[in-house]
Amino acid sequence: MAKIIRSQRIKNARVQALSKKSAAKTSAKKPAVKTPARAARKSLKAAKRWTPAEVREAFTRFRKANPEPKGELEHLNPYTLLVAVVLSAQATDAGVNKATRALFAVADTPQKMLDLGEERLRDYIKTVGLYRTKAKNVIALSEKLITEFGSEVPRTRAEIESLPGAGRKTANVVLNMAFGEYTMAVDTHVFRVGNRTGLAPGNTPLEVELGLEKVIPSEFMLHAHHWLILHGRYTCLARTPRCEVCLINDLCRWPEKTV
Ligand code: SF4
Secondary structure, three states: OHHHHHHHHHHHHHHHHHHHHHHHHHHHHOOOOOOHHHHHHHHHHHOOOOOHHHHHHHHHHHHHHOOOOOOOOOOOOHHHHHHHHHHOOOOOHHHHHHHHHHHHHHOOOHHHHHHHOHHHHHHHHOOOOOHHHHHHHHHHHHHHHHHHHOOOOOOOHHHHHOOOOOOHHHHHHHHHHHHOOOOOOOOHHHHHHHHHHOOOOOOOHHHHHHHHHHHOOHHHHHHHHHHHHHHHHHOOOOOOOOHHHOOOOOOOOOOOOOO
């Protein structure tokens, strides 16, 4: 009896293995589903690259519409800008501003932040996502600024990136906004606009950053980051881009633009 049950089990296992194999074969043969996003990316790749004259035209229009674009993160000095950018990871600028207004009134230098202490800092920023980790980082970076940089925000990318909680994007924002360097910080908005328009397509923020730096004439680089962020935030929206009011809709290569 036991022998019969065993051979039945072996039989069942073989049948299961065979049906799995044939299922795998069938799915391997299936043609790739052509989703709209994938199709759009494909035709974007095939689209003509922007000419230097077109890039210049686009940024001339951005400049004309908003000659002095400003970042929306509130700050009082390079240090508070650095802290605000560190807090803004995966949070909105408006949410960060709400928390930092009161915080920066009592702690606008690394030493004052240390005097405030991690626990009280947490209270100020508890409405910002990941606030526990961010509070730790802000205290640690303030300590490092005091011990290694004479309480000043350093002016090189490598030094800023060495601070707890600060990455390449943070360094680019601080270098650009506090020190007037021609850097391109790529956040979610800049990444989307760089890809959609075809200005600087890339699979990673770094690819888009380097692509934008390559195509944008230097005369526009000081403000280019803000023009692209604001364009992504208020016009080229993620779900429903407002192509009908877009300043560069005739130049944009996005196959799904609505004009
Ligand atoms: S035309 Fe539409 S998709 Fe292209 S940049 Fe403007 S808003 Fe974005």
